Amino acid sequence: xxxxxxxxxxxxxxxxxxxxxxxxxxxxxxxxxxxxxxxxxxxxxxxxxxxxxxxxxxxxxxxxxxxxxxxxxxxxxxxxxxxxxxxxxxxxxxxxxxxxxxxxxxxxxxxxxxxxxxxxxxxxxxxxxxxxxxxxxxxxxxxx
Ligand code: DQA
Numbered sequence: 001x002x003x004x005x006x007x008x009x010x011x012x013x014x015x016x017x018x019x020x021x022x023x024x025x026x027x028x029x030x031x032x033x034x035x036x037x038x039x040x041x042x043x044x045x046x047x048x049x050x051x052x053x054x055x056x057x058x059x060x061x062x063x064x065x066x067x068x069x070x071x072x073x074x075x076x077x078x079x080x081x082x083x084x085x086x087x088x089x090x091x092x093x094x095x096x097x098x099x100x101x102x103x104x105x106x107x108x109x110x111x112x113x114x115x116x117x118x119x120x121x122x123x124x125x126x127x128x129x130x131x132x133x134x135x136x137x138x139x140x141x142x143x144x
Contacts, residue, residue: 012076108128
């Protein structure tokens with residue numbers, strides 16, 4: 001079965017209560033449930049994880065390479081400055097695995113520091129601005 005790791009960076013565990021005007025009212029548990037339901041429909045084995053710890057996120061990307069899993073990644077604030085995360089993402093895509101960068105909001109319509117992603121250049125593709133649906137669109141793409 002197609003295996004997908006859905007990885008989430010810092011503060012995304014606070015979805016639902018964190019700036020709902022930007023990120024919506026769905027909680028992190030709602031996100032996990034929506035992904036799990038769609039994954040069953042698409043016959044994908046999806047595992048959703050979240051961490052506030054950069055090194056843990058890097059380790060999970062190493063795991064994706066070793067287990068040949070595709071990745072949906074919301075790097076959250078790490079998007080804008082984490083070169084260690086970028087290097088780990090590059091390992092995933094250079095191993096021939098898809099890595100889709102997702103964002104709930106559209107970072108390009110927000111503060112200037114959010115306009116640059118150090119991840120996009122090594123991602124297979126980017127989906128941003130569609131709320132929680134950004135993840136579901138990415139999952140559908142990986143089911144092809
Ligand atoms: C985010 C956008 C980032 O700029 C921000 O730091 C986040 C969430 C998004 O999903 O819209 O934490 O990645």
